[in-house]
Amino acid sequence: MSVTKSSAEAPSSGSPGPGPESGPLVDVRDVSVVFRKKRTLAAARLVRAVNDVTFHIDPGETFGLVGESGSGKSTTGRALLKLVPVESGSITVAGQDVASLRGRGLRKARRSMQMVFQDPYSSLDPSSTVAASIAEPLIVHEGLSSRAARGRVNDLVEMVGLRASYADRYPYEFSGGQRQRLAIARAIALHPRFIVCDEAVSALDVSTQNQVINLLERLRAEFRLTYLFIAHDLAIVRHISHRVGVMYLGRIVETGPAERVYGAPAHPYTQALLSAIPDPRRRTERIVLAGDLPDPARPPRGCPFQTRCSFAMDVCTERMPEHTAVEGGGEVACHLQTSGPALAGSPLNDLGSPS
Ligand SMILES: Nc1ncnc2c1ncn2[C@@H]1O[C@H](COP(=O)(O)OP(=O)(O)O)[C@@H](O)[C@H]1O
Ligand SMILES: [Mg+2]
Secondary structure (H helix, E strand, O other): OOOOOOOOOOOOOOOOOOHHHHOOOEEEEEEEEEEEEEOOOOOEEEEEEEEEEEEEEOOOOEEEEEOOOOOOHHHHHHHHOOOOOOOEEEEEEOOEEHHHOOHHHHHHHHHHEEEEEOOHHHOOOOOOOHHHHHHHHHHHHHOOOHHHHHHHHHHHHHHOOOOHHHHHOOHHHOOHHHHHHHHHHHHHOOOOOEEEEEOOOOOOOHHHHHHHHHHHHHHHHHHOOEEEEEEOOHHHHHHHOOEEEEEEOOEEEEEEEHHHHHHOOOOHHHHHHHHOOOOOOOOOOOOOOOOOOOOOOOOOOOOOOHHHOOOOOHHHHHOOOOEEEOOOOOEEEOHHHOOOOOOOOOOHHHHOOOO
């Protein structure tokens, strides 16, 4: 096998050593990303796609990011790879300040951070064989001969559970799940430390989703990879994530260990998203979210979720809720925790259903 852990990354005795390895691999603090949407020549509208977002990912950890379409998940993932300009805040990946990366440093950092998208054609060229697509970064970045690159391609393709000879085929000759495996093979070709999976399994049927998730899990353990796993579907994120962040209108409204967030959600938005997952064992009623996501160019004053929240109080229309600690781990930004019923870190379930 030619993709192996470098000796520096191999865990020595279980506990991480000193230096940058001892902190989080990814550290995102108060990050905002603003897009200027030109409507007319005179007026450009500002869209705060990501608003004061803070989270971290430990080495070897999978952090799941969920929320409706348009909530800012992809933009967050792209900001980590310096693919969108960051308005304010700081992003550190493997001890490096992403904003200050330029030229060679940026190219080197991008090799260690890869992305897997929902559409595998964004990494597999439909007009080339799979072997050519996977070999390309090896030839460009590692200077391998095409012969040596092909040897590595064969290993990579086998590593994702396919036959090496399949690499001579074109992307259209594969099923969706196989194509996603091949996109993953290309993503791990340059020994990355961190991979952003942006809706990587969202287009697949449930059993194929599970297979690809198992593959990602195996690769994470084998190569000590760290994942940001983005999906609009909470059911997908649950099993792969150690911790989860829930995004709404550019903000993270709740974070916590996956078990706690799914078992005892503290934010009404998380509760509503969870209630939409079909589960015959659940006794609580499905909560239907009224209306659409507000226009991110004109977010409501106060709490971003108040226009759709069945618990909304006066304070929610006036002030942005602070992040407060939740029993069982993580944080939530909701006035229910500090005003009104003052849950003080208790799960929302303790409140009963809204009237
Ligand atoms: N390149 C862009 N230019 C302008 N607006 C954008 C751009 N990319 C995303 N947006 C806007 O930012 C918001 C968040 O988008 P996105 O991060 O793609 O959300 P998600 O991945 O959660 O669906 C949306 O309102 C979207 O329209
Ligand atoms: Mg997206």
